[in-house]
Amino acid sequence: MAKRKDSQKKVDENKVELAKTIAEQSKKIAKSYATIESTILKAFRWFSGWFDKLLFNQRYASVVTLLMAIVLYIAVNSVNSLSIMNAASSAKTFEDLPLTTEVNTSVYEVSGLPETVTLNIIGDASEITLASAENQQVVADLTGLGEGIHQVELKAVGLSSRVRSVIEPSTVTVTISKKISREFTIGYDFINTNRMDQINSLGIPEFETDSVIVRASEQTLNSIASVKALIDVTNVEGDFTIEAPLAAYNQQGDRINVDIVPERVVVTVGVTQPSKDVPINVIPYETIPNNRAIASYSIDHSAVTIWGSQEVLDQINSIDVRIPVGRFTQDVNTVVMPINLPSGVRKASVQSVSITMTLGDMEEKTIEDVLISYRNNTNEYRITIDESELNNIDVLVQGAAEMLEEEDGSGISVYIDLTEIPEGSSGTIDMPLHVEGPNPMLQYSIDRATVKINVTR
Numbered sequence: 001m002a003k004r005k006d007s008q009k010k011v012d013e014n015k016v017e018l019a020k021t022i023a024e025q026s027k028k029i030a031k032s033y034a035t036i037e038s039t040i041l042k043a044f045r046w047f048s049g050w051f052d053k054l055l056f057n058q059r060y061a062s063v064v065t066l067l068m069a070i071v072l073y074i075a076v077n078s079v080n081s082l083s084i085m086n087a088a089s090s091a092k093t094f095e096d097l098p099l100t101t102e103v104n105t106s107v108y109e110v111s112g113l114p115e116t117v118t119l120n121i122i123g124d125a126s127e128i129t130l131a132s133a134e135n136q137q138v139v140a141d142l143t144g145l146g147e148g149i150h151q152v153e154l155k156a157v158g159l160s161s162r163v164r165s166v167i168e169p170s171t172v173t174v175t176i177s178k179k180i181s182r183e184f185t186i187g188y189d190f191i192n193t194n195r196m197d198q199i200n201s202l203g204i205p206e207f208e209t210d211s212v213i214v215r216a217s218e219q220t221l222n223s224i225a226s227v228k229a230l231i232d233v234t235n236v237e238g239d240f241t242i243e244a245p246l247a248a249y250n251q252q253g254d255r256i257n258v259d260i261v262p263e264r265v266v267v268t269v270g271v272t273q274p275s276k277d278v279p280i281n282v283i284p285y286e287t288i289p290n291n292r293a294i295a296s297y298s299i300d301h302s303a304v305t306i307w308g309s310q311e312v313l314d315q316i317n318s319i320d321v322r323i324p325v326g327r328f329t330q331d332v333n334t335v336v337m338p339i340n341l342p343s344g345v346r347k348a349s350v351q352s353v354s355i356t357m358t359l360g361d362m363e364e365k366t367i368e369d370v371l372i373s374y375r376n377n378t379n380e381y382r383i384t385i386d387e388s389e390l391n392n393i394d395v396l397v398q399g400a401a402e403m404l405e406e407e408d409g410s411g412i413s414v415y416i417d418l419t420e421i422p423e424g425s426s427g428t429i430d431m432p433l434h435v436e437g438p439n440p441m442l443q444y445s446i447d448r449a450t451v452k453i454n455v456t457r
Helices: 002-055 058-087 125-130 218-223
Strands: 090-102 108-111 116-123 137-141 148-153 155-157 163-168 171-178 180-191 211-216 226-232 240-249 259-261 264-269 275-285 292-299 303-308 319-324 332-338 345-348 352-361 363-375 382-385 392-399 413-417 427-432 434-436 443-445 450-456
Touching (some): 180 218, 180 240, 319 352, 413 427
Antiparallel strands (some): 226 240, 303 345, 392 443, 427 450
16 A cells, blocks of 8 residues: 555656646747747837838939839739739640642742641630631731742631640741643543443543643643543443543652643543353363263353453453362262453353263273474474474373264364474474363373474574
């Protein structure tokens, strides 16, 4: 019990000691504050007295007035700057904005101007929100400028006073050249031919006038390779007359911006539909397995009508349809094959044919003493078979019995292709032998690959 009282007494003594320490620190702080306050008051009284003497002293009146004016000016401009900063609280960018050029295009040609620019506008949020690309215009003002190279500043027009602009690029270097005139003959291009019925063949256009006047700088005129009428043939069905726009092109086929007088020309075009009926040739390829051959075949279309230009049709006498027979294992085999049109043929009356082939056992026969002939003597060689060689050869023909019965050898050809003679050759040389027969259902072969010939130029 005595120990508890001693402990309590010791705690109370510690609290008293802490309170004394806090009281002493409080006195020191209060004294420091009083000292600082007294110092500030003395400084204020001194500054106030000095300012009163300065303010009301006639000697310094003009200096004081000037200082007050400067302070007021700075204050007002600070407020205005802050207002502008507050107003320029929004921005918008317009990319690929068309550039407007103010220049007498009938007299001058201008190069170096970009087609589009980027316009940045900054300003009051309400003005920026309402701004649209349709209402923006950037101008290159070239009025008053003559021939030569000029540095031109681009300007945005029609902007509110509360909006400022930044243009990219802000300035451009342009070349102004005086236009001259030159006469050009008119050519033509048919356009939108994919929108015309492909059986139609377009004739040579007849123009109301054969030439036009082109105005541009001399340099541009010298770069013109052609002036063409662009004849639109969308949905044409017969002869037609149309006003076709004119365009100028350089050697690379790029369109050139020039003045053409007149801008359009009246043109008349004849439309025909040339066609031709040609037979379909069935040509098997690959080897039929199991020593079989084609005995007979039938086709649902033996001929086809084709459309194209008359020049193309004149070169075509038949259409080949190639049949892969390497997988024929049945006695009767039917396939449907597409018709591949020759280059220049626009349309055919049928797109595919159905072919049925009947197989038989492979047999063979020999056609004796077929005379060796020459083809393609474009270099006008003098050719003779060497005396050590025969000028005829036997041909082995293989196929089904039904086909072999029809082969009498009259249409078989064994020949030398003279385009295969090496350049500069003369004397005795070996040349390859080729063989072909009239029936594609049969196979023709010879037992000699080459023959010696004498060549003289």
